[in-house]
Amino acid sequence: xxxxxxxxxxxxxxxxxxxxxxxxxxxxxxxxxxxxxxxxxxxxxxxxxxxxxxxxxxxxxxxxxxxxxxxxxxxxxxxxxxxxxxxxxxxxxxxxxxxxxxxxxxxxxxxxxxxxxxxxxxxxxxxxxxxxxxxxxxxxxxxxxxxxxxxxxxxxxxxxxxxxxxxxxxxxxxxxxxxxxxxxxxxxxxxxxxxxxxxxxxxxxxxxxxxxxxxxxxxxxxxxxxxxxxxxxxxxxxxxxxxxxxxxxxxxxxxxxxxxxxxxxxxxxxxxxxxxxxxxxxxxxxxxxxxxxxxxxxxxxxxxxxxxxxxxxxxxxxxxxxxxxxxxxxxxxxxxxxxxxxxxxxxxxxxxxxxxxxxxxxxxxxxxxx
Amino acid sequence: xxxxxxxxxxxxxxxxxxxxxxxxxxxxxxxxxxxxxxxxxxxxxxxxxxxxxxxxxxxxxxxxxxxxxxxxxxxxxxxxxxxxxxxxxxxxxxxxxxxxxxxxxxxxxxxxxxxxxxxxxxxxxxxxxxxxxxxxxxxxxxxxxxxxxxxxxxxxxxxxxxxxxxxxxxxxxxxxxxxxxxxxxxxxxxxxxxxxxxxxxxxxxxxxxxxxxxxxxxxxxxxxxxxxxxxxxxxxxxxxxxxxxxxxxxxxxxxxxxxxxxxxxxxxxxxxxxxxxxxxxxxxxxx
Numbered sequence: 175x176x177x178x179x180x181x182x183x184x185x186x187x188x189x190x191x192x193x194x195x196x197x198x199x200x201x202x203x204x205x206x207x208x209x210x211x212x213x214x215x216x217x218x219x220x221x222x223x224x225x226x227x228x229x230x231x232x233x234x235x236x237x238x239x240x241x242x243x244x245x246x247x248x249x250x251x252x253x254x255x256x257x258x259x260x261x262x263x264x265x266x267x268x269x270x271x272x273x274x275x276x277x278x279x280x281x282x283x284x285x286x287x288x289x290x291x292x293x294x295x296x297x298x299x300x301x302x303x304x305x306x307x308x309x310x311x312x313x314x315x316x317x318x319x320x321x322x323x324x325x326x327x328x329x330x331x332x333x334x335x336x337x338x339x340x341x342x343x344x345x346x347x348x349x350x351x352x353x354x355x356x357x358x359x360x361x362x363x364x365x366x367x368x369x370x371x372x373x374x375x376x377x378x379x380x381x382x383x384x385x386x387x388x389x390x391x392x393x394x395x396x397x398x399x400x401x402x403x404x405x406x407x408x409x410x411x412x413x414x415x416x417x418x419x420x421x422x423x424x425x426x427x428x429x430x431x432x433x434x435x436x437x438x439x440x441x442x443x444x445x446x447x448x449x450x451x452x453x454x455x456x457x458x459x460x461x462x463x464x465x466x467x468x469x470x471x472x473x474x475x476x477x478x479x480x481x482x483x484x485x486x487x488x489x490x491x492x493x494x495x496x497x498x499x500x501x502x503x504x505x506x507x508x509x510x511x512x513x514x515x516x517x518x519x520x521x522x523x524x525x526x527x528x529x530x531x532x533x534x535x536x537x538x539x540x541x542x543x544x
Numbered sequence: 545x546x547x548x549x550x551x552x553x554x555x556x557x558x559x560x561x562x563x564x565x566x567x568x569x570x571x572x573x574x575x576x577x578x579x580x581x582x583x584x585x586x587x588x589x590x591x592x593x594x595x596x597x598x599x600x601x602x603x604x605x606x607x608x609x610x611x612x613x614x615x616x617x618x619x620x621x622x623x624x625x626x627x628x629x630x631x632x633x634x635x636x637x638x639x640x641x642x643x644x645x646x647x648x649x650x651x652x653x654x655x656x657x658x659x660x661x662x663x664x665x666x667x668x669x670x671x672x673x674x675x676x677x678x679x680x681x682x683x684x685x686x687x688x689x690x691x692x693x694x695x696x697x698x699x700x701x702x703x704x705x706x707x708x709x710x711x712x713x714x715x716x717x718x719x720x721x722x723x724x725x726x727x728x729x730x731x732x733x734x735x736x737x738x739x740x741x742x743x744x745x746x747x748x749x750x751x752x753x754x755x756x757x758x759x760x761x762x763x764x765x766x767x768x769x770x771x772x773x774x775x776x777x778x779x780x781x782x783x784x785x786x787x788x789x790x791x792x793x794x795x796x797x798x799x800x801x802x803x804x805x806x807x808x809x810x811x812x813x814x815x816x817x818x819x820x821x822x823x824x825x826x827x828x829x830x831x
Binding site: 185188189193196236265269281287288301303306308407408418423424426427 | 612614615618625629705707709710711712713775787790791793794796798800811814815816818819821822825826
């Protein structure tokens with residue numbers, strides 16, 4: 175009897191063992207992937223220099239982006255939504271191919287949908303599988319238009335922009351090593367010195383071999399978890415096949431053409447171009463981390479793009495609910511504060527935006543000429 | 545059953561197993577209820593196709609609805625994908641749950657399990673054969689939806705080269721290959737439901753209870769998968785990977801998600817298969 179009992183117990187141990195083996199396998203895998211590799215020490219400047227040379231390196235891979243800016247849930251920004259604007263909240267996955275500055279493709283991947291931005295030579299294609307729309311922009315010949323209009327989905331672009339912001343107001347340090355997408359990396363940390371900046375740290379994970387930034391984290395002042403993070407989950411440094419960058423509008427798709435390089439890749443069905451040309455240019459107040467952008471005609475700008483996106487007015491309404499009313503020498507305004515960005519909207523239509531504390535934003539608004 | 549009896553009879557276990565597998569497949573695919581479920585599954589693409597056809601005539605085709613619904617009017621092949629998207633959350637798992645719930649509990653309730661165990665095939669092998677029968681049914685169910693979707697799509701809508709999610713266009717033959725791949729992936733995902741159903745079926749002698757429990761487990765996991773507050777556990781839920789089959793329709797095909805989906809579902813098959821095995825081989829079969 176006891177023998178039977180023992181064998182019966184033993185049999186029930188098998189599924190238990192299966193669970194243990196599977197979880198242990200997953201755990202060991204994760205432990206190996208997160209173990210800090212031993213790498214020769216490098217200085218911050220050294221890393222910065224090699225970062226600047228990284229753009230020559232072709233790569234392809236999968237990127238996971240996660241934004242937790244403390245923005246209220248916006249209509250159409252669920253992770254299933256695939257508009258490029260939806261990148262400001264929630265988690266997204268993208269596939270990235272980079273052969274040279276003129277051969278780039280970013281595919282925003284959703285459940286059973288995809289949005290692509292493909293640059294091939296002077297052609298920039300923006301494709302949305304859900305809307306079945308293509309927008310084609312021809313860049314001027316010889317012009318090196320950097321795609322500032324595309325969101326910094328791929329870590330290389332995001333890092334380049336972070337580096338452009340470096341000036342004496344930034345402390346740059348190397349904070350050990352780590353692993354991203356299975357590759358050993360150096361952690362480069364940029365810390366703004368100005369206490370009125372909302373950004374506490376920007377952490378770049380720089381690949382030890384190719385110096386390609388594999389992860390960018392933006393951590394709000396006083397926070398420990400990143401408010402914005404984009405990182406490769408897998409990466410290959412082989413040159414992607416040219417067929418990846420070949421794009422021609424599929425039959426039946428609604429195609430909009432544009433040759434205006436200033437609007438860049440965000441021109442959508444024509445209306446984007448009108449709103450950009452008829453409004454006064456934004457001005458920048460201050461320098462470095464504490465610069466504040468003044469957008470003179472924000473209200474009309476929002477209305478103008480509303481016709482292009484449809485859901486924009488609903489988005490504006492949802493955003494307005496999250497604002498608080500503030501008063502000062504600038505009058506009365508609506509203030510919205512997120513983890514990384516403060517926004518002040520004045521009744522005369524002016525909008526002030528900056529990665530700064532609300533106090534500094536109100537000062538900027540008070541000192542700005544009408 | 546004493547071990548000496550089986551030792552005498554186990555001279556040709558392989559042929560006995562294959563005979564038992566054949567009879568199990570015959571049992572699964574001739575049961576009227578199972579065939580009726582397959583017929584109902586085949587109706588899904590038909591209803592969907594007719595609804596979209598009528599909708600496009602009255603000009604209410606655009607906007608909202610399940611994925612690919614806008615593409616169907618341009619290419620009938622997408623009806624197969626939409627049908628799989630629509631049937632995957634409930635109908636397909638329900639069909640598998642019915643067959644899986646029946647597998648052991650059904651035999652136990654009609655008293656045939658005992659006689660089945662007299663056949664010189666040990667319980668482990670009997671379980672493997674039962675599992676194979678359920679998986680075969682899952683493959684058939686996914687294939688029925690896909691094939692019906694393709695056929696109805698071809699009858700009602702234009703066909704030709706297919707636009708993938710990435711915007712590139714592939715010839716029809718290539719696209720049909722992709723439909724087949726998607727059906728295989730869907731069947732593989734349903735194997736986890738099969739394993740869970742098989743385990744539940746070993747716990748009871750009431751087949752209906754086993755079917756209901758299996759269906760409830762699947763729906764519960766799907767609900768958990770939809771709760772954003774527990775997003776950290778979502779990658780470990782088997783339903784989380786079901787719709788990853790869309791990656792077949794990208795150019796180049798993305799394999800990361802589907803590979804993870806197959807691994808996670810394989811883990812469920814191993815664990816629940818082992819549970820079913822532990823239960824059946826230690827159980828006193830009295831009926």
